[in-house]
Amino acid sequence: MVTTVAVAGARGRLGSLVCDVVDELPGFELVARLGSASDPQEGAAARILVDVSHPDASPAIVERALEHGQRVIVGTSGWSAERLESLRERVRMTPGAGVIVVPNFSLGSVLGTTLARIAAPYFDAIEVIEAHHPGKVDSPSGTAVRTAELMAEARQDRPVEAPFAEQPARGQLVSGIPVHSLRLAGVVAKQEVRFGGSGEVLTVTHDTHSNEAYRAGVRAALEAATTAEGLTVGLDRVLGIGA
Numbered sequence: 614m615v616t617t618v619a620v621a622g623a624r625g626r627l628g629s630l631v632c633d634v635v636d637e638l639p640g641f642e643l644v645a646r647l648g649s650a651s652d653p654q655e656g657a658a659a660r661i662l663v664d665v666s667h668p669d670a671s672p673a674i675v676e677r678a679l680e681h682g683q684r685v686i687v688g689t690s691g692w693s694a695e696r697l698e699s700l701r702e703r704v705r706m707t708p709g710a711g712v713i714v715v716p717n718f719s720l721g722s723v724l725g726t727t728l729a730r731i732a733a734p735y736f737d738a739i740e741v742i743e744a745h746h747p748g749k750v751d752s753p754s755g756t757a758v759r760t761a762e763l764m765a766e767a768r769q770d771r772p773v774e775a776p777f778a779e780q781p782a783r784g785q786l787v788s789g790i791p792v793h794s795l796r797l798a799g800v801v802a803k804q805e806v807r808f809g810g811s812g813e814v815l816t817v818t819h820d821t822h823s824n825e826a827y828r829a830g831v832r833a834a835l836e837a838a839t840t841a842e843g844l845t846v847g848l849d850r851v852l853g854i855g856a
């Protein structure tokens with residue numbers, strides 16, 4: 614049986630890669646390439662809706678897909694812990710619904726976040742620096758937000774040291790952890806988590822050099838979406854890393 618797929622944000626940087634992956638994946642068929650001007654009903658018959666659009670548009674796109682009874686993969690940023698909590702409740706109330714939210718489809722990135730989460734309880738000074746291409750519309754990145762939230766959770770919300778955090782140049786506090794965003798020509802995506810200790814600094818760095826880094830994760834999410842039920846968050850969960 615062929616699994617039909619619609620992609621919201623199909624003409625974007627990530628969307629065009631997702632369309633490529635669907636086209637080359639046996640057993641899947643791309644039936645709708647949706648953009649900001651598409652009729653909301655277009656693609657409603659597809660089994661899976663992949664949302665890789667815009668953080669402001671994503672909640673309504675996901676809600677519509679759930680109303681259509683579609684399985685959903687979300688790659689769009691902006692899904693903070695708070696947004697995910699209401700999505701979890703929405704999915705719980707919808708028998709048979711399956712939603713996979715993947716803040717970052719790159720294996721290296723998700724491993725970097727896992728390592729940062731492991732280190733977080735052992736250092737009281739933590740800062741995140743993320744850099745992206747200048748076309749990125751949001752900051753901080755979804756990956757940085759997710760990493761900060763997971764580190765805070767691993768510390769059982771024991772606050773980090775963030776002296777002078779009220780000064781604008783000290784970054785934006787996410788779950789109490791300062792996050793600094795750079796938007797620079799020449800960069801695709803990069804994240805550093807710096808842990809300050811007594812006489813030492815540990816840095817967990819991940820560099821994305823091209824969108825190809827997302828290909829395997831997109832493929833894994835598509836395969837998982839055919840059977841996934843409930844809300845799954847993170848490529849680590851899709852791949853069973855650290856499970």
Ligand SMILES: NC(=O)C1=CN([C@@H]2O[C@H](COP(=O)(O)OP(=O)(O)OC[C@H]3O[C@@H](n4cnc5c(N)ncnc54)[C@H](OP(=O)(O)O)[C@@H]3O)[C@@H](O)[C@H]2O)C=CC1
Binds near residue numbers: 648687
């Ligand atoms: N999870 C991950 O690994 C990754 C996530 N991302 C995230 O994915 C999102 C998209 O990034 P990127 O591809 O670089 O962005 P782009 O700006 O290149 O593409 C976004 C696309 O979304 C479309 N769009 C905007 N609003 C809507 C809407 N209401 N319905 C349908 N389509 C819409 C636009 O369509 P149109 O052209 O028709 O206006 C545009 O083509 C961002 O949130 C980004 O952070 C990016 C890379 C990796």
Ligand SMILES: O=C(O)C1=N[C@H](C(=O)O)C[C@H](O)C1
Binds near residue numbers: 690716745753756802
């Ligand atoms: O916009 C991007 O490019 C990316 N967005 C995601 C994010 O906000 O974390 C994932 C990756 O960093 C690339």
